Amino acid sequence: xxxxxxxxxxxxxxxxxxxxxxxxxxxxxxxxxxxxxxxxxxxxxxxxxxxxxxxxxxxxxxxxxxxxxxxxxxxxxxxxxxxxxxxxxxxxxxxxxxxxxxxxxxxxxxxxxxxxxxxxxxxxxxxxxxxxxxxxxxxxxxxxxxxxxxxxxxxxxxxxxxxxxxxxxxxxxxxxxxxxxxxxxxxxxxxxxxxxxxxxxxxxxxxxxxxxxxxxxxxxxxxxxxxxxxxxxxxxxxxxxxxxxxxxxxxxxxxxxxxxxxxxxxxxxxxxxxxxxxxxxxxxxxxxxxxxxxxxxxxxxxxxxxxxxxxxxxxxxxxxxxxxxxxxxxxxxxxx
Amino acid sequence: xxxxxxxxxxxxxxxxxxxxxxxxxxxxxxxxxxxxxxxxxxxxxxxxxxxxxxxxxxxxxxxxxxxxxxxxxxxxxxxxxxxxxxxxxxxxxxxxxxxxxxxxxxxxxxxxxxxxxxxxxxxxxxxxxxxxxxxxxxxxxxxxxxxxxxxxxxxxxxxxxxxxxxxxxxxxxxxxxxxxxxxxxxxxxxxxxxxxxxxxxxxxxxxxxxxxxxxxxxxxxxxxxxxxxxxxxxxxxxxxxxxxxxxxxxxxxxxxxxxxxxxxxxxxxxxxxxxxxxxxxxxxxxxxxxxxxxxxxxxxxxxxxxxxxxxxxxxxxxxxxxxxxxxxxxxxxxxxxxxxxxxxxxxxxxxxxxxxxxxxxxxxxxxxxxxxxxxxxxxxxxxxxxxxxxxxxxxxxxxxxxxxxxxxxxxxxxxxxxxxxxxxxxxxxxxxxxxxxxxxxxxxxxxxxxxxxxxxxxxxxxxxxxxxxxxxxxxxxxxxxxxxxxxxxxxxxxxxxxxxxxxxxxxxxxxxxxxxxxxxxxxxxxxxxxxxxxxxxxxxxxxxxxxxxxxxxxxxxxxxxxxxxxx
Numbered sequence: 001x002x003x004x005x006x007x008x009x010x011x012x013x014x015x016x017x018x019x020x021x022x023x024x025x026x027x028x029x030x031x032x033x034x035x036x037x038x039x040x041x042x043x044x045x046x047x048x049x050x051x052x053x054x055x056x057x058x059x060x061x062x063x064x065x066x067x068x069x070x071x072x073x074x075x076x077x078x079x080x081x082x083x084x085x086x087x088x089x090x091x092x093x094x095x096x097x098x099x100x101x102x103x104x105x106x107x108x109x110x111x112x113x114x115x116x117x118x119x120x121x122x123x124x125x126x127x128x129x130x131x132x133x134x135x136x137x138x139x140x141x142x143x144x145x146x147x148x149x150x151x152x153x154x155x156x157x158x159x160x161x162x163x164x165x166x167x168x169x170x171x172x173x174x175x176x177x178x179x180x181x182x183x184x185x186x187x188x189x190x191x192x193x194x195x196x197x198x199x200x201x202x203x204x205x206x207x208x209x210x211x212x213x214x215x216x217x218x219x220x221x222x223x224x225x226x227x228x229x230x231x232x233x234x235x236x237x238x239x240x241x242x243x244x245x246x247x248x249x250x251x252x253x254x255x256x257x258x259x260x261x262x263x264x265x266x267x268x269x270x271x272x273x274x275x276x277x278x279x280x281x282x283x284x285x286x287x288x289x290x291x292x293x294x295x296x297x298x299x300x301x302x303x304x305x306x307x308x309x310x311x312x313x314x315x316x317x318x319x320x321x322x323x324x325x326x327x328x329x330x331x332x333x334x335x336x
Numbered sequence: 337x338x339x340x341x342x343x344x345x346x347x348x349x350x351x352x353x354x355x356x357x358x359x360x361x362x363x364x365x366x367x368x369x370x371x372x373x374x375x376x377x378x379x380x381x382x383x384x385x386x387x388x389x390x391x392x393x394x395x396x397x398x399x400x401x402x403x404x405x406x407x408x409x410x411x412x413x414x415x416x417x418x419x420x421x422x423x424x425x426x427x428x429x430x431x432x433x434x435x436x437x438x439x440x441x442x443x444x445x446x447x448x449x450x451x452x453x454x455x456x457x458x459x460x461x462x463x464x465x466x467x468x469x470x471x472x473x474x475x476x477x478x479x480x481x482x483x484x485x486x487x488x489x490x491x492x493x494x495x496x497x498x499x500x501x502x503x504x505x506x507x508x509x510x511x512x513x514x515x516x517x518x519x520x521x522x523x524x525x526x527x528x529x530x531x532x533x534x535x536x537x538x539x540x541x542x543x544x545x546x547x548x549x550x551x552x553x554x555x556x557x558x559x560x561x562x563x564x565x566x567x568x569x570x571x572x573x574x575x576x577x578x579x580x581x582x583x584x585x586x587x588x589x590x591x592x593x594x595x596x597x598x599x600x601x602x603x604x605x606x607x608x609x610x611x612x613x614x615x616x617x618x619x620x621x622x623x624x625x626x627x628x629x630x631x632x633x634x635x636x637x638x639x640x641x642x643x644x645x646x647x648x649x650x651x652x653x654x655x656x657x658x659x660x661x662x663x664x665x666x667x668x669x670x671x672x673x674x675x676x677x678x679x680x681x682x683x684x685x686x687x688x689x690x691x692x693x694x695x696x697x698x699x700x701x702x703x704x705x706x707x708x709x710x711x712x713x714x715x716x717x718x719x720x721x722x723x724x725x726x727x728x729x730x731x732x733x734x735x736x737x738x739x740x741x742x743x744x745x746x747x748x749x750x751x752x753x754x755x756x757x758x759x760x761x762x763x764x765x766x767x768x769x770x771x772x773x774x775x776x777x778x779x780x781x782x783x784x785x786x787x788x789x790x791x792x793x794x795x796x797x798x799x800x801x802x803x804x805x806x807x808x809x810x811x812x813x814x815x816x817x818x819x820x821x822x823x824x825x826x827x828x829x830x831x832x833x834x835x836x837x838x839x840x841x842x843x844x845x846x847x848x849x850x851x852x853x854x855x856x857x858x859x860x861x862x863x864x865x866x867x868x869x870x871x872x873x874x875x876x877x878x879x880x881x882x883x884x885x886x887x888x889x890x891x892x893x894x895x896x897x898x899x900x901x902x903x
Contacts, residue, residue, distance in 0.1 A: 032772050033774045034772075042467060045469075046466075097523055100546070108545060286546070299772070
């Protein structure tokens with residue numbers, strides 16, 4: 001297992017390099033321009049100079065290599081310096097700078113991390129917590145009223161887009177009832193009871209929207225996996241041995257059913273980091289998803305490049321984790 | 337920690353100084369502003385976007401600015417220099433500004449002529465990519481005569497010398513803060529770009545790029561009784577409709593910028609009674625440009641260039657006029673703009689002295705007249721209802737940027753043109769591509785690989801001279817200039833060039849207005865474009881907010897120091 005992991009990790013390096021090149025090339029070929037949002041009153045000569053100041057007049061390959069150096073050498077050194085207080089060289093390294101804000105991309109990402117992890121991460125956790133019991137009961141009582149209602153709700157939750165449920169909830173709970181704010185305050189610091197309540201209130205609607213969506217997806221997996229296992233021979237054996245129904249269900253069947261579910265959950269973790277672009281935008285959570293979408297709209301290539309590359313790293317990494325977990329959970333599977 | 341000190345100092349100063357005056361600094365709590373396009377930086381010289389210019393205007397200020405009527409008002413200077421008061425040289429080659437005594441930066445240091453000189457050096461430094469460089473065009477030297485006096489010299493006589501250091505696009509930055517950030521080093525100064533020290537009513541406390549900005553009252557602001565608000569929270573992100581809802585319906589915010597939403601949606605939200613709309617009309621005109629050159633793909637490289645030849649049908653003046661006559665501008669306005677628009681036939685729609693009425697025939701839709709005009713010109717309807725002459729069909733590709741109001745207008749215009757026997761194919765392109773100006777992309781508005789295209793343009797400030805030069809023959813986009821010209825219709829008329837040349841040599845305001853009107857009339861009459869709507873800016877304010885004087889000539893937040901909470 002260990003050698004397998006090492007082999008996979010080594011193989012990830014060229015994969016990621018290729019990914020980074022493909023992303024860079026795609027972004028470069030895309031026709032949108034970082035100056036597209038500027039007022040037309042800014043004359044063409046000035047636009048040329050702004051482009052030059054961004055380094056856009058340099059050849060493609062040069063810009064790609066520069067990004068590689070900034071991302072793989074300068075940024076890690078910078079982080080190391082901040083963590084240890086050591087000084088490497090003169091400390092005057094060119095970092096990856098966003099074109100729209102003219103500030104280091106990594107700082108922007110770190111700044112956006114908390115709200116995304118809170119809102120999107122929480123929604124994922126709640127989604128899982130909700131999905132497992134609902135999935136188990138739905139499968140155990142297949143075609144019961146609970147299953148029918150559950151199937152209906154999960155189908156609705158899965159197929160109705162978040163930009164609809166989000167706005168619907170805002171209209172009901174923010175405009176009519178005025179129970180929850182429609183705008184997320186990223187400046188709020190939880191330091192006492194009342195600010196904690198405020199944090200809960202502002203997280204409620206976006207978490208609800210996303211949790212419904214996540215739960216719907218995972219419930220279907222749990223239910224299907226449970227149904228597969230319930231009809232297996234080992235379940236009949238357990239029952240005929242006189243094992244209590246509760247033990248059959250929660251120990252034998254559930255444990256076996258969760259093996260594929262765990263890998264699905266692990267594969268979904270990177271999407272937490274990529275944020276929920278639409279939901280963040282609707283509630284103005286302004287996390288990583290909103291950062292990515294504004295960067296895409298504004299053709300802020302260094303920011304889009306860095307963010308998408310980090311997501312690529314996470315996806316490759318969690319794919320590996322999912323595979324390893326699968327091996328650990330299921331003794332029948334051996335990679336070596 | 338530092339910001340806390342500033343905050344405390346501000347409170348103390350407010351208590352100490354504000355006592356005597358009737359209003360007091362910092363008594364009205366937090367002002368909540370919503371910009372649905374989030375602010376990326378607070379240095380307008382590095383961005384140039386409207387959102388950055390507006391948000392930074394609360395902190396950094398120009399020497400003079402425009403009020404809501406478009407009149408110049410002295411801001412950090414004691415008076416507006418003119419030839420009469422000796423501030424502008426009689427040969428129009430220099431202008432001298434006298435700084436008001438006692439103006440301080442928010443850190444307590446004195447605001448001097450050196451800072452003004454530095455601002456010019458900062459923006460004109462090579463490799464800096466300063467977005468507002470055009471404001472400093474034609475300046476040979478900016479010098480500090482004494483700490484309170486700045487002299488700006490021009491290479492050529494400048495008959496409208498109020499460009500540099502006037503208006504929100506050209507604020508003065510502090511030399512002490514930015515002295516190591518000149519030229520190529522400019523983007524690296526993140527702390528300074530995110531928290532410029534200014535003379536304005538507010539100080540940046542915390543800046544989260546593309547998210548939220550927190551400001552607190554400036555303890556050293558020159559008016560001890562202002563601002564009334566102790567702090568400002570400027571939140572960004574989302575879309576225009578939900579921003580309108582947050583101000584008009586839920587009342588979570590006090591001010592929402594740029595409510596580009598269909599009038600009927602705003603109407604419904606207003607029923608909640610929490611806010612109202614404010615509008616101001618500047619110089620924005622939504623227009624349809626007509627391509628005077630041939631965009632036929634068969635021409636290859638010569639497509640939409642002067643070398644490629646004239647447009648097969650749009651070169652006929654009758655066709656250009658008929659296209660304009662067929663349009664009902666009132667309906668377009670009602671459907672897409674409401675209070676934020678007025679039908680217009682001018683390309684220079686304001687200020688008042690420049691408004692022409694020569695082409696007001698276009699305000700009334702005349703389908704019958706347009707049909708007759710085309711009949712007389714020999715364009716005959718074929719079996720498919722489309723007019724043609726000598727095998728050339730009146731069938732046009734009509735492009736614009738992606739935006740629901742624009743697509744609505746496209747659909748209306750298509751229908752009216754159909755009624756006069758003109759077919760049109762509609763196309764919309766993402767704004768960042770259409771306006772992006774990438775010479776490699778075929779979809780930019782400069783390349784104009786279409787017959788007609790629609791968008792809005794305007795000019796900064798109140799003087800249209802520079803704007804009118806956009807239709808000169810030498811401003812036609814072409815491969816030779818990297819498609820960077822601004823004369824999108826490819827209009828070229830030596831008589832027009834003459835009028836504009838004369839304008840640049842005229843100093844009398846009345847004569848300037850006459851010439852500008854003449855140029856404007858010529859463009860519409862000859863059909864370089866079809867003006868549609870004079871667009872206003874529309875924002876929303878909470879009913880509890882008072883003092884807002886909506887301004888289209890400068891930052892909307894220009895008088896934020898005077899804003900207060902209705903008690």
